[in-house]
Amino acid sequence: MDAVRQWIHAGLDAIERARSGLHTAVDDLVEDGTITREQAEAVLEAWKRTTNQDLSTSSDEREPSRALSDDIFRRLQKLAPVSREDHDQLVARVAELERRLGSE
Numbered sequence: 126m127d128a129v130r131q132w133i134h135a136g137l138d139a140i141e142r143a144r145s146g147l148h149t150a151v152d153d154l155v156e157d158g159t160i161t162r163e164q165a166e167a168v169l170e171a172w173k174r175t176t177n178q179d180l181s182t183s184s185d186e187r188e189p190s191r192a193l194s195d196d197i198f199r200r201l202q203k204l205a206p207v208s209r210e211d212h213d214q215l216v217a218r219v220a221e222l223e224r225r226l227g228s229e
Contacts, residue, residue: 147168151165151168
């Protein structure tokens with residue numbers, strides 16, 4: 126499960142870096158006079174709507190996203206590495222089976 130946590134933290138970190146980069150880029154466009162402050166705020170608000178679940182969204186509209194999240198979580202659980210103890214037991218079992226097959 127530590128690997129899953131690391132993936133989640135890495136994803137959250139990537140989102141935060143993207144958010145920060147977008148704010149910087151939009152601020153640069155405002156400073157250059159390419160867009161107005163109102164346009165910049167509209168861009169940032171549109172990005173928020175596409176990346177975050179809007180609190181006013183009904184649960185029916187959020188359900189597909191929740192189902193997808195649940196599916197991803199189940200799949201990630203299957204990818205979680207085995208414990209050291211389980212690994213050692215499996216290695217010992219394989220060695221025992223190889224020994225038996227080699228001696229017959």
